[in-house]
Amino acid sequence: MRDRYVIVAALAAFLVLVTSPSWYALVSGAPSNAPDIKRPATETSCVMDVSYMRSSHMDLLMTWRDDVVRRYDRTFVSHDGKPYTKSLTATCLRCHDNKAEFCDRCHDYAGVTPYCWDCHVDPASIRRSRP
Amino acid sequence: MSISRRGFLGAAGLTTLALAGKATLDALGFEVVSESSEAASGRRWAMVIDPRKCLDAGDCVKCVEACHVAHNVPSVADPAREIKWIWKEKFEAAFPFLESEHPPEALHGKPVMVLCNHCENPPCVRVCPTQATWRREDGIVMMDWHRCIGCRYCMAGCPYGSRSFNWSDPRPSIARITPEFPTRSKGVVEKCTFCEERLAKNQVPSCVEACPERAIVFGDLGDASSEVRSLLRERLALRRKAELGTGPAVYYIV
Numbered sequence: 001m002r003d004r005y006v007i008v009a010a011l012a013a014f015l016v017l018v019t020s021p022s023w024y025a026l027v028s029g030a031p032s033n034a035p036d037i038k039r040p041a042t043e044t045s046c047v048m049d050v051s052y053m054r055s056s057h058m059d060l061l062m063t064w065r066d067d068v069v070r071r072y073d074r075t076f077v078s079h080d081g082k083p084y085t086k087s088l089t090a091t092c093l094r095c096h097d098n099k100a101e102f103c104d105r106c107h108d109y110a111g112v113t114p115y116c117w118d119c120h121v122d123p124a125s126i127r128r129s130r131p
Numbered sequence: 132m133s134i135s136r137r138g139f140l141g142a143a144g145l146t147t148l149a150l151a152g153k154a155t156l157d158a159l160g161f162e163v164v165s166e167s168s169e170a171a172s173g174r175r176w177a178m179v180i181d182p183r184k185c186l187d188a189g190d191c192v193k194c195v196e197a198c199h200v201a202h203n204v205p206s207v208a209d210p211a212r213e214i215k216w217i218w219k220e221k222f223e224a225a226f227p228f229l230e231s232e233h234p235p236e237a238l239h240g241k242p243v244m245v246l247c248n249h250c251e252n253p254p255c256v257r258v259c260p261t262q263a264t265w266r267r268e269d270g271i272v273m274m275d276w277h278r279c280i281g282c283r284y285c286m287a288g289c290p291y292g293s294r295s296f297n298w299s300d301p302r303p304s305i306a307r308i309t310p311e312f313p314t315r316s317k318g319v320v321e322k323c324t325f326c327e328e329r330l331a332k333n334q335v336p337s338c339v340e341a342c343p344e345r346a347i348v349f350g351d352l353g354d355a356s357s358e359v360r361s362l363l364r365e366r367l368a369l370r371r372k373a374e375l376g377t378g379p380a381v382y383y384i385v
Contacts, residue, residue, distance in 0.1 A: 069275045072267075074331060089310055115316075119276065121203075123310035 035109040038101035047078050047091070058114070061088060088120050097124050174269040175352040176325055177380040178339075179362045182222070182243040184346035192219070194244060197341030198323070203314040205297075205304035214295040216323040217246040217338055226383075228374055235385075243383065244347070246338075247272060247293040247323040248371060251378025255285035255294065270352075270380055271325045281318035290372050291379075294322045325349075352380070 016023075046053050048060065064086040067073040076084045085091050096102045099122045107114060185191070198204065198217050207213045219242035223234065249272045256264050256272060263278035264285055286294045300317045308314065312328070315321050326336035334340070339349045350359035359382075362368075368382040 065277060069273070069277070072331070089313075118316040119313040121308055121310040121314065126308055126310045 033109075035105040037105050038098050040095040040097070043095045045078075045080075046095075047076060047084050061092075061116070064088075088116065089123055093123060099124065173353050175380070176249065176270050176330070177350065177352045177359050177382065178246075178325075178336075179348045179350075179359045179368065179382045179384060180244055181344075181346045181348075181384050182238060182241070183385075184344040185244055185342075186237075186241055188344045188346070191343065193341045193343060194338035194347065195219075197337040200307065201309060201326075201337045202312050203301070203305050203309055204321075205301035205314075206306065207301075207304050212296075212298045214297065214301065214321065216295075216321070217244060219243065220245045225371055226369060228372060229369070238385070244338075245291065245293075245371065246381065247325075248291055248377065248379030248381045249323075249325055250380065252376060254288035254290065254377060258284040258288040260284065267327075271327050271330075272322075273324060273327060274320070274322065276313070276315055276319050276321065279319045281320060283320060285320055290375055290377065294320050296320050 053060070064076065067076075068086050074086050076086050078084060093099065195215075195217050199206070199215075202216060204216055205214050222238045222241050222243050223230070225243050225245050249270055250266075251270070253264075253266055253272045256266050259265075260282060261278050261280055263276075263280070264272060264274045267273050281296065283296055286292075286296060297315050297317050297319050302308070302314055305314060326334070326338075329336060335349050339347045348358050348362060350357040352359060354360065362384060363382060366384040368384045370379040370382055373379060
C-alpha cells in the first residue's frame with residue numbers, strides 16, 4: 001500500500017479529465033458545442049417568453065393540440081394580449097420558417113426525434129419542392 | 132345565545148344531508164361541464180345530397196378531388212387498401228334495404244356520392260377503445276389522429292365503410308401535399324370530418340363548395356329556416372341503413 005498516494009492522485013486526475021467538458025461549460029458559461037439555431041429575422045417576440053419556449057414548447061403544443069381537436073378552442077392569447085391561432089404549421093412555422101436550421105438543429109443536439117413531422121407538414125419545404 | 136340539544140342535532144343532521152347530497156351528485160357525474168361555443172351552439176350539422184343533380188353532371192368527381200386535395204387523402208389504387216373520405220357507390224349498394232324486384236330506372240345501377248354519415252348514435256364511437264373518435268355536440272363524429280392506435284374496431288363497427296386504414300405511409304401516395312392540413316401516418320384510421328376546420332372559419336365543406344351542380348347542400352338541422360330543413364320539408368329523403376338505428380345525418384332526396 002506504499003503507492004496509495006499515486007493511485008489516489010491518478011484517480012483524481014482521471015475524474016477531472018473525464019468531467020472536464022462539464023467544468024468547461026460551467027466556467028465559460030455556455031456549452032462549447034451549443035446548436036447554432038437560426039432565429040426569425042423579423043419577429044422579436046414569441047407567444048410566450050423565450051426561456052419558457054426553450055424548456056416547455058412541447059407542453060404548449062400538446063395543450064394547443066388538445067384545445068383545437070377536443071375543446072374547439074383555436075385562439076391563444078399571449079400575456080401581452082395578442083391573439084394567435086393555435087396551429088403548428090400556420091402560427092409557429094410562419095415565423096420560424098426555417099425548420100431545418102431552427103427546429104431540427106436543436107432537436108438533433110438534444111437527441112430527440114419528435115413525431116410531429118410524421119403528419120404535420122413544413123410549408124416552406126413544400127414551397128421549395130414546387131417549381 | 133344558547134342552543135338546545137334538539138336544535139343542535141337538527142342542524143347537524145341537515146349539514147350531513149347537504150354534504151352527502153353534494154358528494155352523491157358529484158359521484159353520479161352531475162357536474163356542469165362548460166364547453167366553448169363552437170361545438171355547444173345547439174347546432175346539428177347535416178348534409179342533403181340530390182343524386183339526380185349529381186347524375187346530370189356525368190363523370191364529375193370535383194367534390195372528391197376538392198376533398199382529397201384539401202385533406203391530403205392519398206390515392207392508393209389497390210381497392211383493399213384505398214383511402215376515401217367521399218366516393219361514388221352504386222345506388223343499390225348504398226341503399227341495400229331498398230332492394231326491390233322493380234327498382235327505379237333513374238337510380239338503379241347509378242352511382243351516388245357517399246361519405247361518413249356523422250351518425251346520431253355512431254357505432255364507431257362506441258367501440259373505440261382509446262376515445263380517438265367521439266361525437267361532438269354539433270353532431271360531427273370527430274377524430275383525434277394523435278390518439279388513434281389503429282386497432283380498426285371503428286372500421287368493423289361502421290356499417291357504411293366510411294373509414295379507411297393507412298396500411299403504409301400515405302405521404303408517397305399524395306400527389307400534391309396541402310401544407311395547411313396534416314397528413315396521416317402509417318397505422319391510423321381516417322375519415323370525413325365534415326370539414327370541421329373549415330366550419331370553424333364559417334366556410335362550408337370543400338365538397339359542397341366544389342360541386343358545380345349544387346347537388347350537395349350543407350346546413351344546420353337545428354335551424355328551421357335552414358336550406359337543409361326546407362329541402363327535407365319539401366322532398367322525400369332517404370338515409371343510408373337508417374333501420375340500424377345509427378341516425379345518419381346525410382340525407383338523399385329522391
